[in-house]
Amino acid sequence: MRRWFLVAMLAALVGVSGQAGPARAQAAHLSAEQQIARLPGIYAWSVDSLDIDTLMTIFSDDIEYDLSAYGLPGAQGKDAVRNIFLEVVFRGNQCSFINISSIWSKINGDEAIGGDYFVHVGINPVTSPPLPPNTRRQTDGRHIYRFRKVDGEWKISYIRGEVFSQTVATFDPALLFRCPLPPARTSHRYRSAPHA
Numbered sequence: 427m428r429r430w431f432l433v434a435m436l437a438a439l440v441g442v443s444g445q446a447g448p449a450r451a452q453a454a455h456l457s458a459e460q461q462i463a464r465l466p467g468i469y470a471w472s473v474d475s476l477d478i479d480t481l482m483t484i485f486s487d488d489i490e491y492d493l494s495a496y497g498l499p500g501a502q503g504k505d506a507v508r509n510i511f512l513e514v515v516f517r518g519n520q521c522s523f524i525n526i527s528s529i530w531s532k533i534n535g536d537e538a539i540g541g542d543y544f545v546h547v548g549i550n551p552v553t554s555p556p557l558p559p560n561t562r563r564q565t566d567g568r569h570i571y572r573f574r575k576v577d578g579e580w581k582i583s584y585i586r587g588e589v590f591s592q593t594v595a596t597f598d599p600a601l602l603f604r605c606p607l608p609p610a611r612t613s614h615r616y617r618s619a620p621h622a
Contacts (some may be wrong), residue, residue, distance in 0.1 A: 427501065430549050431471075434618075436546070438473045439445045455533060458497075458533050458538070458575075458580065459531055459533065460582045462531045462533070462538060462540060462580050463529045463531070463532070465484050465571075465573070465580065465581075465582055466526045466529055466542045466569065466571075467482075467526055467598040468480065468483075468484050469481065469484060469524075469526075469582070470524035470525070470544075471584075472484075473511070473515065473516075473524060474521075474522050474523055474524055476516050478508060478511060478512060478516070481511060481616055482504060482507075482508055483582055484502060484581060484582055485507060485582050486574050486585075487503065487504055487576075488502070488503060488583060489502075489503065489507050489582060489583055489585070490502050490583065490584045490585075491506075491510060491585055492584065492585065492586035493510075493587075494586070495586060495588045495589060496589075507541070515536055518548065518551060518552050518553045519548035519549055519550060519552065520548045520549045520550035520605055521548075521550075521561075521604075521605040522546065522547070522548050522549070522620055523546070523547045523549075524544055524545070524546045524547075525544065525545040525546075526542050526543070526544050526569075527542065527543050527544075528541045528542055528543045528544075529541075530542070531544060531571075531573065533567060536574060536575035537572070537573065537574050537575070538572070538573040538574075538580070539570075539571065539572055539573070540570075540571045540572075540573060541568055541569055541570050541571060541611075542568060542569050542571075543566075543567070543568050544566070544567055544569060544587075545564065545565070545566055546563075546564070546565045546566075546567075547562060547563070547564050547565075548563045548564075548565070549561075549562055549602065549605050551563045556593065557598065558596055559596075560596050560597055560598070560599045561576050561594060561595070561596055561597075562594070562595055562596070562597050563592065563593070563594045564592065564593045565589055565591075565592045566589070566590045566591045566592070566593075567587055567588050567589040568587075568590070568616040569585060569586065569587055569588075569590050570584075570585070570586045570588065571584060571585055571586075572584035572621075607617075
């Protein structure tokens with residue numbers, strides 16, 4: 427009886443040990459999905475608050491910012507992407523509000539692809555030719571991403587925005603309750619800023 431009990435216990439332990447590997451792999455996969463899903467939200471909040479330092483923390487060193495959907499040249503590497511945001515994106519509107527939804531990712535080892543949908547509202551956007559004062563531009567579209575795990579942390583290594591539709595309307599400025607003063611604008615080779 428005692429021998430049977432020991433054999434049964436050993437078999438149970440072997441079974442639990444055999445299940446531990448897949449369970450750990452599943453937990454690691456879920457953790458990776460959660461880490462990746464945080465990145466688009468950090469992106470949106472950083473752009474809206476003009477927080478370049480936080481924004482740069484979510485990009486890999488070789489980040490590629492693809493602006494082909496806007497008919498503009500892109501940027502490769504953190505320094506170039508940082509410059510695009512400081513000189514173009516952050517100066518593209520008096521203020522910006524980005525809503526991100528339907529984030530997805532497909533992970534393959536230490537790399538992943540993914541995307542989301544966005545609604546980007548820009549107040550008093552800078553365009554050529556200029557729009558009338560008190561203008562609200564809403565852009566609906568999606569982001570396409572590539573992600574990479576760098577030193578144990580997931581980063582965005584590629585980002586491209588694609589525009590589905592855009593609406594422009596004027597508004598009563600008395601009904602605008604939150605919008606900082608526009609940043610100082612300087613001349614730049616880009617005539618119109620990306621929308622998200």
